[in-house]
Amino acid sequence: MLASGFRCVVAAICVALGLLALQAGADPRDVAQIKSRQDKFRDMGGALKAINDELKKGRIDWDNTVVSxxxxxxxxxxxxxxxxxxxxxxxxxIKTYALPAIWQNNNDFETLGKLAQVEAAKLNQVALSKEVNALKAQVEAMGKACKACHDSYRSPDFSKDNDN
Structure with missing residues (x-):
């Protein structure tokens, strides 16, 4: 019974989002794609911030924060x-901070994306090693990989809208 009610609520939310998108002239699939992308990047940014916060504290919670x-x-x-x-x-x-340059310079964008993937894999390995100095260096490398892409492919309006 509870699951049925939950499904109804979820369905109502999806219909409402779809209607809003249609009213704005946007394809509901685009709305979902952009929202999903933004949520995933927010997850990544929050995770990197959590690791940075642990480094600042000086007493690192490896298992519950850094590794995860x-x-x-x-x-x-x-x-x-x-x-x-x-x-x-x-x-x-739809409001997005993704610049048209992503599709105009797609080869460069993909190169930077692959660099971010490499740095993320290294960050994961360093976290598992639980070596503080290596973690500091890799967090910096990960941040630089993120920034390299953001500098060219994310709207500068992002920082104004997000107080960053």
């Missing part, structure tokens, strides 16, 4: 190049 956060970053990064299908940029009519 590094795993989140690695797992999400494995798929990040699939999160940008054509049509899921500003031309969709």
């Amino acid at each position: 956060s590094a795993q989140t970053i690695k797992n999400r990064s494995d798929y990040l190049l699939n999160w940008f299908p054509r049509g899921s940029g500003p031309e969709s009519g």
Whole structure:
């Protein structure tokens, strides 16, 4: 009975989102694609912040925070190049921080995405090793990989809207 009620609520939310997207002239699949992409990047950013916070504390919670956060970053990064299908940029009519340059310079974008994947895999390995100095260095490398992509392919409006 409870599961049925839950399904009804989920269905109602999906219908409402679809209607909003249609009213705005956007394809509901694009809305879902962009929201999913943003949520996954938010997960990755939150996980990297959690690791940074542990480093700042000086007393690192390896098992409950660092290892799981590094795993989140690695797992999400494995798929990040699939999160940008054509049509899921500003031309969709949906607010997104993804710049058209992603599709215009796709080879460069993919190169940077693959670099982020490599750095994420290294971060995961370093977290499992539980070596503090290696973790500090790899967090910095991961941050640089993220920044390299953000500098060219994410709208500068992102930081204004997110107080970053």
